[in-house]
Amino acid sequence: MAAGDKVENLMARLRLTAAENAAVVIDDVDDLELVDPDRTFWGKVLSPSVIHLETIKSAMRPAWGNPCGLTLNPAGDNLFVAEFGSKADRDRVMEGSPWKVGKHVVLLKKVDADVSPVDAVFDRLAIWARILKLPTRLMRADRGLEIARPIGIVKRVEADRIGRCWGPYMRVRVEIDVNEPLLRYVTVTSSKLQSSTAYEVQYESLPLYYFSCGLLGHSTLVCASPAELDENCDLPYTAKRLSAENSSRIHVGTSSSNAASAGNSVPGSRGSDGSSVHGGRCVGRGAGRGERMGRSKRFPQLKNLLEAGDVLAVAVEEAEWMPTGGSCSQPKPNRLLLG
Incomplete structure (x- = not known):
């Protein structure tokens, strides 16, 4: 539906007075952006x-x-x-x-x-996802466009010039729906083998999400459907399952600009500096105390982030962030790293 149609539908539902319904006519045909x-x-x-x-x-x-x-x-x-x-x-x-x-x-x-x-509706996040341990016969860009479809809107698959994917995982650029839980697995049914297999999915530079429901942007305080801990004291969407380890490895013979694409997108950076916070555990490059503290000195404006109530790195175990109700022992935080 076009923007103009949405406005007209909204106005049709309003009960305007005669004065409110007297339209102001503007000549905006030649207005500059x-x-x-x-x-x-x-x-x-x-x-x-x-x-x-x-x-x-x-x-x-x-x-x-x-x-x-x-x-x-x-x-x-x-x-x-x-x-x-x-x-x-x-x-x-x-x-x-x-x-x-x-x-x-x-x-x-x-x-x-x-x-x-x-x-405006902000419901999509562009992110790199990894599909782990696919068999060699499926490590192709054209298959990736199909296999990754349940994760979100597939923008492209990282592959070499002839569409082959290399490494322990297939790397795909997808736009995920932030109103839906993160996908943990994709299930592929093979007509050749007459069998189905679930392949694990991980995400690079994954931002804040709740381990209980897999939704981005909130925590136990606002979650409507908190989950119970499993026998391993893990929540369904634990970070060690969904968060991809950062790696400086470049796929041999791989070029994003030559990868299969499901839409027009401009090749560019893989994302932020590679460090992120998941359930109290700082993951990725720059997670060390020295580099974190060094960033605080180089960027004094990080004080503003702390004023917003954000702690950039907290050295506690993942269980510290789990809701009560499980039988696991909760370790105490041993230090707090700011910056």
Whole structure:
């Protein structure tokens, strides 16, 4: 449905007085765009609490490499408009998703001049997913476009020039629905073997999500369907199952620009610096105390993140974040790392 149709349907449901129904006629045919849509996107921080725009700026500017001409302007609670000096920088940042303000993911959406950012639907997150231990015969880009479809909208599959995938997993760029639980497995039925196999799925640079329900952006305080611990003292969506280990390994003979694609997308960065917080455990590059503390010194604006209530790294075991109701012993945190 077009934006104009949505507005008309909304107006049809309103009971306007005669004065309210007296339309103001404007001649906007030749109006210039407020922003260049090719150099701009909307952003929304997926957080239950309001985060100040200055905090968002302090996190995003260095993460995006302080591109020339970047401005961030407010558009509502946790909403902002990011305008870049060039389309190339805009596309590079969008391709680098997921980005985070502290532990909260930032959802990005291209600008639609006929819609208010407040009414825009932010329900998709672009992220790299890995499908583990696929048999060699399935490690092909064309098969990846099919196999990864349950995860989300498949944008492309990382493969070499002739469509072959290399390594212990298939790497796919997908847009997942943030209103649905993260997918833990994809099940493939082989006509050749007459059998079905479930293959594990992991995600790179995975932002804050709840181990109980697998939904992004909230925790036990706001979850409507908390789960019980299993016999291994794990919740259904534990980080050690869903969070991919960061690796600097480059697939031999692999080029994202030559990978099979399900849509037009611009090859670019693999994402943020590779470090993330999952259930109290800091995962990935930059998770060490020295480098974390060093970042605090280099970026004093991280103070703003702490003011928003975000602790960037907490050295506690995963069980510390589990809800009560399980029989597992809960280890005490031994230190708190800020920065």
